[in-house]
Amino acid sequence: MGNDVAEVVQPLPCSDVKVHRLMCMELMKFVDRISQVFPDIESARPRCTLGIEALCSINLAMEKAKLLIQHCSESSRLYLAITGEAILARFTRVHNELERSLSHIEDMVPILLAAQISGIVDDLRVAKFTLESSEEEAGRVLLALIRKDISTSDSMEPSEFEAFQFAAARLQLTSPKSLLIERRDIKKLIDKFHDTEKTKERILKYLLYLVKKYGKSYGGEQMENASSDQCESSLTSTDHVRKHVVCSQSIEKKIDVKYGHYKSQTDTSCTPPEEFRCPISSRLMHDPVIIASGQTFERVWIEKWFNEGNDTCPKTQKKLQHFSLTPNSALKDLISKWCKRNRITIPNLRSQPIPAALYPWKTSSSNSIASLGSSLNDVHLRIDVSTVSIDSSDASYFSDPSNVKIRDDSSFVSSQMNGNSHECQSFDSFSSGENSVWLSKLAALPWTSQCKAVEDIRNHFNDNDQACYSLLSDSSIDSLFRFLKYAHDVSDTKAQRDGVQVLLAFLRKSSEIPSLSEEMFHLLAVFLESEVTKEALAIIEVLSSHQYWNSKIVMSGSLPSILNILDNQVRELHAPAARILYNLTLNRDTGSRVISMGCIWKFIPLLGDSSLAGYCIKILSNLCEIQAGRVAIAETNGCLASITELLETESQEEQEHAVAVLLSLCSQRTEYCQLVMDEGIIPSLVNISVNGNIRGKESAMELLRILRDVRYDNPLESSLPHPGPIPEFSQDSCKRSKEKKPSSKVRFLGGIRTLFSKPRTVALP
Secondary structure, eight states: OTTSOOSOOOOOOGGGOOSOHHHHHHHHHHHHHHHHHHHHHHHTOOOSHHHHHHHHHHHHHHHHHHHHHHHHHHSOHHHHHHTHHHHHHHHHHHHHHHHHHHHHHGGGSOHHHHHHHHHHHHHHHHOOOOOOHHHHHHHHHHHHHHHSOTTSOTTHHHHHHHHHHHHHHHTTOOSHHHHHHHHHHHHHHHHHHTTTOHHHHHHHHHHHHHIIIIIHHHHHHHHHHHTHHHHHHHHHHHHHHHHHHHHHHHHHTSOOOTTTTOOOSSOTTOOOOGGGBOTTTOSBOSSEEEOTTSOEEEHHHHHHHHHTTOOBOTTTOOBOSOOOOEEOHHHHHHHHHHHHHHTOOOOOGGGSOTTGGGOTTOOOOTTOHHHHHHHHTTOOOOOOOSSOOOOHHHHGGGOSSSSOOOOOTTHHHHHHOBTTBOOOOOGGGSOGGGHHHHHHTGGGSOHHHHHHHHHHHHHHHHHOTTGGGGOOOHHHHHHHHHHHHHHHHTTOHHHHHHHHHHHHHHHHHOSSOOOOOHHHHHHHHHHTTSTTHHHHHHHHHHHHTSGGGHHHHHHTTHHHHHHHHTTSSOGGGHHHHHHHHHHHHTSHHHHHHHHHTTOHHHHHHHHTOTTTHHHHHHHHHHHTTSHHHHHHHHHSTTHHHHHHHGGGSSOHHHHHHHHHHHHHHHHHOHHHHHHHHTTOOHHHHHHHHHHSOHHHHHHHHHHHHHHHHHHHHOHHHHTSOOOOSOOOOOHHHHHHHHHSOGGGTGGGGGGGTTTTOOGGGOOOO
16 A cells, blocks of 8 residues: 555645545645645754754655545545555554654754644644544445455345445445546556556456446436435535534634643634734643733743743844743633633643653653653643642643552651661662652651752762653752752751752753742852852853843842852863853843943953853953943953954954954944054954954954044044055965064055054154
8 A cells, every 4th residue: 555656746635535534634734734834944954963864754754644645535435445444554654753753853943933843743642543434334344245255156246236335325436427436546546556466456356346337237326315324324424524624624724722732522613812822832821921022922932932042022023121921810810711611621831841842852761750741741640649748730740540650658758767767768769750759848857868868869860861850840949949058057068069969960951940939049149159169150050041040140149259250269160150151141131230240350361261261252242232341341451452362363253252342342432443453453353354254254344444444534644645545455465464474464464554553653744
């Protein structure tokens, strides 16, 4: 059957499908949806090996789907009926290939496109392909007839007639026209399989014999009248198909909902108002929140948008002033009432990673309840933990009915008490899914047992990279915070280090950042001045990469400590501190706070360090986006000199950012142009304009133009003899300049030497 159609052609409309129409309609719906986003997937250019393989797999699966639909449109009805099981298997394979390929590509594309793909994948997971009962019955009767001895006897005629009549009624072969088309289709298949597949050819010839003998004898109307009672069920099936077509056409015009997928038991065509759907995912919202632009989004998706580093509204594309989220309680109530009225349920997105397919590197583990929950997707497990209190949002994560149980571990606490010893048993024996449970009830243990528990969880995380994925509940993070706070209060350095390492391991490997309280940020700020500075700095670095947390980092009082680390003699702390400052300065608000600390001078010595210069020049480039930043950079002694030294570095990226800083300064104020020219940067700019990277070249040429215009506008220079036309900066001139000694750099500029000479060298007439 895999070779039934040899050439790839466009599929016929589903209205032309003869048999298996419902399966074809369902598959065609997904083909259409994937076709709409496929150009965007290609434009995203996932050029890694896995990305290219996924693209090829999607394209191949799409072609297989189209061929399968075409086969159901052009083949013989009788033949399609007797090969129903094989056809169903092909539909299932194509369905699985589409789901698998799309899942692989999700984390390689931008978030908005990933949301669309996620919706398709989710709907593919719940899609079911089954044979229609009338077609399955027809195929079963025909196969039973074929398995009999078809080579003899008149005694076969009654059974042949009854079987053919039964199958024809259910396959809509009830008119002369349909019988004529059926004969032609069978003949085409016979020609196709002639001398290649003898068994298929023999079966097809027998089917042709049945159509010619009994179809011609009775004609369309006689057959329909003779089997009116049998046709009744067929007509019912036809009505069902017709209704399904209308319903599908209606639904296809809307966005299907899952994570939001509709689970209506009464009205499958009900569609939610546009205001109830998230603009990112086009799904019915469970937890709507309002952002700074006034637009409402699903909390999980907008947080994912911010975590990707975006600072604009996905809908209006306007830059946001802040990243705070305000719950839209009124809209949530309206959605809840609408869902109740229409008998629709919406799973809590917080209970599932968004979506699990976005993070294919999270391999399932038989010992991980969390991974089991995410792999089951829509199936909600009810966990049997009789005495352990778990927050409802956390419990919902471990999705539904199953026989999956977590043993009642309430006895764990008491089992730790053994005489006067309150030591906690090793956590190494527990599955990763239990870490969240134990952390959430950590306070129930004595302090020494708490310390042992956290130490064992830390070791478990170190040994098992997948273990930290299970630490998803806010209650676990809160328990860890209380542990860290107490460890600080009692000056238990080892407990502090173990606790922050557990938190760091989770943050580094988690797919999403949990809800962290302001108290946690204040505690991290305190840790920056303690013996766990390195770990606290690493945690803040991870958090700073998500712009949503930047304002909280600054408000917690961490900024002075981070800046002081730059003066610290411990060099290994300089790089993470610089990376944090770079992340913070990407936002204008937090960047302004950095400037207000008067810290520009701290970057000057670091610009001379090859391992830190790249970070520092990027920080200064970010600060140049702010007026106060430009003033601070230009007026800090030694800063411009250190920046111009980077123009001579071998790193084109550092050159690019250095030129960008100078260009930003000179574009704003004329006096800054003079300060820049006093550093003798013209030869370096010419060199970069020829040999730098693309952005470096463009910035260097623009800066040269600005400096030239400034010199023309200078009345002192205008009174001097004009040096003549400015020559073009050719590659040859640049190459010649490289061959000369550094002391003769300026001479290679020829005619522009006088134009760009420093004011102190100008002799007044």
